[in-house]
Structures are given as structure tokens and as C-alpha cells.
Amino acid sequence: MANELIFFTNPMSRGRIVRWMLEETGCAYRAEILGFGSDMKAPGYRAINPMGKVPAILHEGVVVTEAAAICAYLADAFPNARLAPPPGDPRRGTYYRWMFFAAGPVEAAISNKSLGFEVPDERQRMVGYGSIGDVLSALEYAVSQSEYIAGDQFSAADVYVGSQIGWGMMFGTLEKRPAFEAYWNRIGNRPAAIRARGIDDALLPPKA
Template sequence: MASELIFFTNPMSRGRIVRWMLEETGCSYRTEILDFGPDMKAPGYRSINPMGKVPAILHEGTVVTEAAAICAYLADAFPNAKLAPPPGDPRRGTYYRWMFFAAGPLEAAVSNKSLGFEVPADRQRMVGYGSIEDVLTALEYAVSQSEYIAGDQFSAADVYVGSQIGWGIMFGTLEKRPALEAYWNRIANRPAALKAREKDDALLPPKA
């Protein structure tokens, strides 16, 4: 069906972010699981995402890749879920600001730190995030101004930023600062988050 929403993912990927977002919208969708390697690099899937990576969605003929972009798209595609401040609302700027801060500076800084790469102090102007300390200070600010990222209402920005924080705390790639832990504790057990986690965990390969 042309109107069907297809979700391409792997339970050991950033697709977990999108699964949470899909569950928050309450929309119906079909899941296509792809294994890392040949499945994702096959011509059929590369016609969906030339990068050969997940997650991706196909909705009413539109392909969207990149977890932050998918979250933003779904929030607008399913407005009844109220997962984004409406156009014209001043909170929308804050919503976009921190969602894409997490997709850009935060992700880059954490990835580099995990790989053991530290930007020399005299070269920090050359990278978008400057230093990991700058990123953590900004992230603390983002989660400390109100209950949720864009005010008093949960949004897609919380799904995306919260997922980054949750993973960072779980895997030790983010410093466990009190403001970050308090924010994550506020959102981690939302019904949609728990449902998404249950679905993805059920798809994990059995432990040896």
C-alpha cells in the first residue's frame, strides 16, 4: 500500500531511536529488519539509502534517512501526537536547536572521544563542537531550562536528545553529570519508550 509506513532497522543500531519515535506517534508501521553487511549493502536497500545503513523509513513514497531527520519528519507527519511545537510557536526554534545540536556537535564529540581522538587546543576552531567539555556544558544547559527540551511538553527533540544521553550514560561515553541523569530519569520510562525497547530487545540475537 502506498500509504504504508515501512521502517528499516536493526535492533543493534540507531534504529532504536526511530522505534521509540514511532511508538510515540501511535502510527501503524511495518518493520523490515536488515542484517549488517550484505543485507544493508545490497542494491535493493541502497535504492532506499545509498549509504547502506539503517535506520530509514519509507512513507507515502517519501524516503527519510538519518535518525534526527526521521524524528523531525514523523513529528510533522503525525501532528495529532503533538510531538513538535507548531509552526510560529517560539519554542520551535529551541526544539530544532537542540535536536540538531545532538545530531551534530554531540554525536561528533562523543564519537571522537570513544575512538580516542582529542582535538588539539589550537585546532578546536576547525571542528563544529570545539571540545567535549564545551559540548557537555551546552547539553547540561539544554536539559536544565525546563522539564523537557522545548518547554513543558515532551517532543521529538526529547526522543533524539534523550536517546543520545541514555546511551551515553549506559555505555560510559558521556560523563554522568547530575543534570543529564535527572533529565534521562524523567523520560526513560515513558510507555512508548518501554514498548519500543521491548520490541527491539525481542529481535536481538540470543545470547550464547
């Protein structure tokens, strides 16, 4: 079907973020589960995403990659789900600000920390996030100003930012500040989040 939404993912990837977002929209979709390595690097999938990575979606002939971009796209593609402030609403700027802050500075800072790389003080101005301390303080500010990222309504920004915080605390790459724990407690047990985790957990390989 030309208007079918196809979701390319792996249950051990950032595709879990998109799965949660899809469940929040309530839209119909078909998941294609790809293995790391040959599946993702095969020519057929490279035609979808030349990076050979998941997640990606194909919707009405449009390919979208990168988890934050997919979340933003789905919020606009399915407006009845009310997962983004409407155009013209001043909250939309806050929504974009923190979603892409998480996709840029937060992702980069946490990845570098996990790899054991620390930016020297004199070179912090050369990287977009500056220092991990500054990033975490800004992230704490973002989740402390209101119930949700963009005010009193849950949005796609909460799916993306919340996923970064939830995973970070679970795997020890993000310190468990009270503000992060309180925020995750507000959003992490939403019905769509629970459904999404259940679907992906069922797809995980059995433990040895």
C-alpha cells in the first residue's frame, strides 16, 4: 500500500524511541526487524538509509531517518495525537529547542563520556556541547520548568528527551539526579511506553 508506514528497527537500538513514538500516535505501521551487520548494510536497506543504521521510516514515499527527526515528523504527520504544539504556538519553540538539544549536545556528551573521552578545558569551545557538566545542568533545567518539556502537555519532545534520560540512568551513563528521576517517573509508565517496551522486549534474543 502506497500510504503504508514501514518502520525499520532492531530491538537493541534507538529504534525503541521510535517504537514508543509510534505507539503514542496510535497509527498503523508495519515493522521490519533488521539484524546488525549484513541486514543493515545490504544494498536494499542502504537505498533507504545510506548510513546502514536504524531506525528509519518510510511513509507515503518519504524516508525519514534519525530518531529525533522521526519523532518530529510523526507528531506533524498525525496531528490528532496532539504530540506537538501547533504552528504559531509559542511552546513550539521550547519543544524544538529541547528535542534537538537532546539529539545534539546530550547525545554527543554522553557518547563521549561512555567512550572515555574528555574534552580538555581549553578546547571546550570547539565542541557543540562544551562540557558534560554544562549539558547536564541544562538538561536538568529543561525537565524542571514544567510537568512536560513544552508545558502542561506531553509531546514528542518528551518521548525523545525522556528516552535519553531513562536509558542513561538505566545503563549508568547519566547520573541519577532527583530532577531526572522525577521527570522519568512522570512519563516512563505511560501506556504507549509500556506497550512499546513489551513489543521490543519480546523481540530480544533469548538470554543464554
